[in-house]
Amino acid sequence: MIKENLAQVSRTIADGVRLIAVSKTKPVEDLQEAYDAGMRLFGENKALEMRDKHEVLPKDIEWHFIGHLQTNKIKYIAGYVSLIHSIDSLNLLQAVNKEAAKHGRVIDCLLQFHIASEETKFGLDMNEAEALLSSAEYAELKNVRIVGVMGMATNTDDRDLIRREFRTLKGYHTQLAEKYFAGCAEFKEISMGMSGDYEIAMQEGSTLVRVGSAIFGARNYNIPVND
Numbered sequence: 518m519i520k521e522n523l524a525q526v527s528r529t530i531a532d533g534v535r536l537i538a539v540s541k542t543k544p545v546e547d548l549q550e551a552y553d554a555g556m557r558l559f560g561e562n563k564a565l566e567m568r569d570k571h572e573v574l575p576k577d578i579e580w581h582f583i584g585h586l587q588t589n590k591i592k593y594i595a596g597y598v599s600l601i602h603s604i605d606s607l608n609l610l611q612a613v614n615k616e617a618a619k620h621g622r623v624i625d626c627l628l629q630f631h632i633a634s635e636e637t638k639f640g641l642d643m644n645e646a647e648a649l650l651s652s653a654e655y656a657e658l659k660n661v662r663i664v665g666v667m668g669m670a671t672n673t674d675d676r677d678l679i680r681r682e683f684r685t686l687k688g689y690h691t692q693l694a695e696k697y698f699a700g701c702a703e704f705k706e707i708s709m710g711m712s713g714d715y716e717i718a719m720q721e722g723s724t725l726v727r728v729g730s731a732i733f734g735a736r737n738y739n740i741p742v743n744d
Contacts, residue, residue: 519547520554522732530726531719537581539711539729541566545573547733552578560602560727564590571597583667583708583727585639588612595619601626602667602708602727605639607649610661617660625664627708630689632668632682640668643689650697663698665706665724666690670714679714683721690722 523538530536539560540548548559552575561567562584571580571594579599586603594601595616604610604626617624628649631640641649649655650663668686670679690707698704708725710718715726 519550523554535725537727538732539727543733564593568593591616603629605629614658614661623660625662627665627667630668632686633671664703667708683709683718687722
């Protein structure tokens with residue numbers, strides 16, 4: 518059903534929005550099926566799982582890292598990752614910069630904001646983001662490029678709350694664009710929206726939606742993952 522699910526989801530994606538197939542915990546065979554159906558953007562949240570899949574799947578896949586990234590795992594993805602969605606500290610950004618330099622790359626990154634009412638989610642607040650972008654340490658980084666923002670809404674049936682949270686993230690993007698990225702066409706990405714709320718996210722300005730279960734079905738959290 519992956520091909521059919523992907524076709525159904527793709528029909529709902531608005532112009533100017535890119536769909537990321539969130540393939541975490543899914544076997545390589547499922548990713549290959551989605552690839553054969555035309556999918557090229559895949560999102561993973563475990564560095565070693567991404568590495569293992571990257572090694573055996575076609576090399577024209579655009580890999581997006583969407584989970585909480587540990588600094589000691591960056592080395593497993595730095596050579597090929599297209600976009601890291603989850604930068605939530607200067608220390609992490611510095612670590613990505615260091616590994617990117619080893620590969621002679623500039624890695625695109627998003628600043629992750631905490632927009633949900635749930636405390637368990639990671640992310641910066643606006644003051645922390647501004648402190649990062651204003652710092653001398655950030656100015657020295659030559660192998661990373663901030664191209665936008667990411668956030669996860671509260672896991673709730675309250676659609677109005679979800680919409681407000683996405684609107685908040687869009688507002689953060691606008692503020693940062695005006696203050697720190699004026700004239701920078703690359704600072705254009707707003708990564709928000711998942712299987713249950715991506716249509717609201719698109720209405721509120723998302724440019725990247727991260728859809729997993731609507732494409733691949735429910736996740737299997739019992740598979741062994743070396744991460």
